[in-house]
Amino acid sequence: xxxxxxxxxxxxxxxxxxxxxxxxxxNQKDLNKIKKIxxxxxxxxxxxxxxxxxxxxxxxxxxKKKNLNSLRxxxxxYINKDNQFKSLYYNICRDYLDALVGNExxxxxxxxxxxxxxxxxxxxxxxxxxxxxGDSPYEIVxxxxxxxxxxxxxMYILQPKDYKFLxxxxxxxxxxxxxxxxxxVEKKVKWLKVNYGEVLIFNQSLPxxxxxxxxxxTRWSMNCRFKSVFSPYGDKKFGEFFKPITxxxxxxxxxxxxxxxxxxxxxx
Ligand SMILES: [Fe+2]
Numbered sequence: 404x405x406x407x408x409x410x411x412x413x414x415x416x417x418x419x420x421x422x423x424x425x426x427x428x429x430n431q432k433d434l435n436k437i438k439k440i441x442x443x444x445x446x447x448x449x450x451x452x453x454x455x456x457x458x459x460x461x462x463x464x465x466x467k468k469k470n471l472n473s474l475r476x477x478x479x480x481y482i483n484k485d486n487q488f489k490s491l492y493y494n495i496c497r498d499y500l501d502a503l504v505g506n507e508x509x510x511x512x513x514x515x516x517x518x519x520x521x522x523x524x525x526x527x528x529x530x531x532x533x534x535x536x537g538d539s540p541y542e543i544v545x546x547x548x549x550x551x552x553x554x555x556x557x558m559y560i561l562q563p564k565d566y567k568f569l570x571x572x573x574x575x576x577x578x579x580x581x582x583x584x585x586x587x588v589e590k591k592v593k594w595l596k597v598n599y600g601e602v603l604i605f606n607q608s609l610p611x612x613x614x615x616x617x618x619x620x621t622r623w624s625m626n627c628r629f630k631s632v633f634s635p636y637g638d639k640k641f642g643e644f645f646k647p648i649t650x651x652x653x654x655x656x657x658x659x660x661x662x663x664x665x666x667x668x669x670x671x
Contacts, residue, residue, distance in 0.1 A: 411502040418503055422562050423605035425597050428495040428547075434600065437491050438549055441623075444481055448474065459550045460620040463520040472525075475518050483513045492627060493648060496545045496602050503604065504543050505631040507654055509645035519556070519622040524615050529581025530561075530588070533607040539637035542630045546603040549623035552596070556618040559592040561610040569610060585612065597624075 406414065418424050428434045438455075445451070445458055451465065458465070466474065482488045492514055493500075500508060519526060534540045546558070561569055565588065572578060572587040585592070588610070597603045605611065607628070616622055628639070632647055632654065639645060650658070 406498050406502055414499065414502050418604070418606070420563065421593075422560055422609040423595065423603060424499065424503075425595060425601050425603050426499060428600060428602050429498045430494045431600065433491045433494045434547075437488070437495070437547075438599075440482065440488065441478070441549060444478060448477065459623050462518065462621040462623070463523075466520075468520065468523065468525075471518060471520065471523075475516055479513065479516050482516070489514065489648070492545070492547065492625070495547060496604060499602070499604055500543070500545070500629055504629055506649055507632045507651055508629050508647070508649045509632050509641060510648045511628040511639075512644055512646055514625050514627045517622065517624050517626070519613070519616045521616050521619055521621065527615065528558075528612040530585040530592075530610050530612045531581055532610050534637070537638035538607065538628075539630065539635055539639070540608040541634035542607055542628045542637075542639070544605050544607045544626055544628055546597070546605065546624055546626045548597050548599060548601075548603075549625075550620065551598045552622055552624060554594055554596075554618060555614050556616050556620065556622045557595050557597060558611060558613045558624075559594045560605055561588055561592050563609065565591040566609060581612065584610070585614075 414424060414426075438459075442455070442458060446453075449465065451458075453465065489510060493510060517526065533542070533544075548557075552558075568591065569584065569588050573584070576587070578584050578587060592610075595603055595605075628645070630636075630645065632641075632650065636645075641647075
């Protein structure tokens with residue numbers, strides 16, 4: 404997949420206006436591989452042989468709620484054990500990141516996984532901006548679902564046009580609590596419909612979050628941060644949280660250069 408400069412411009416405009424883009428993945432084969440990795444793991448771990456739909460969308464019929472978090476953590480360590488999964492993940496959004504962020508990128512070391520069973524209030528994220536808790540505003544989040552996500556089975560974002568309204572609410576009413584903040588902008592937030600086969604890429608400095616999944620099926624989604632190698636870092640540091648994935652040779656040379664102990668020739 405290649406984005407012409409015209410398409411890149413359109414994508415950038417859409418991202419700046421809305422605070423996110425939802426697009427077809429750049430590589431469907433790699434998305435299928437990702438899903439297969441999950442499927443094989445679940446079948447092996449839970450000793451079941453269910454079909455796709457039952458395994459993901461109807462997962463709440465298979466798993467006991469008390470076992471969910473440990474299974475989720477096992478899955479996270481399984482998918483992050485080598486770079487193969489990370490390169491599949493990057494392949495599904497590569498062209499979009501190239502246009503929106505740049506072509507010399509760092510990627511989060513560990514891809515995150517969220518499994519939200521219907522009516523489960525345990526793993527909720529109240530309205531927040533990641534930057535408010537120390538992340539760099541230069542980071543972008545790639546959110547990839549393994550099932551169709553809509554309404555409360557998905558996540559919401561407050562778009563740039565409504566951000567000022569929230570800031571005025573914060574100032575006026577001195578609200579700091581995420582739930583109260585959500586109530587103050589509930590009618591303005593945009594719930595994002597992202598189908599399997601699509602990827603959501605969003606600006607994590609905009610307020611976002613989720614609520615109890617009131618739909619009848621389970622949400623499976625992954626999220627991972629990317630940023631330009633040479634953009635400023637927040638609490639999540641280069642080499643620890645972020646690893647370079649697409650360094651150009653000249654950047655590699657520059658980063659590894661060791662200045663010898665030599666008198667400098669000022670004329671040079
Ligand atoms: Fe967040």
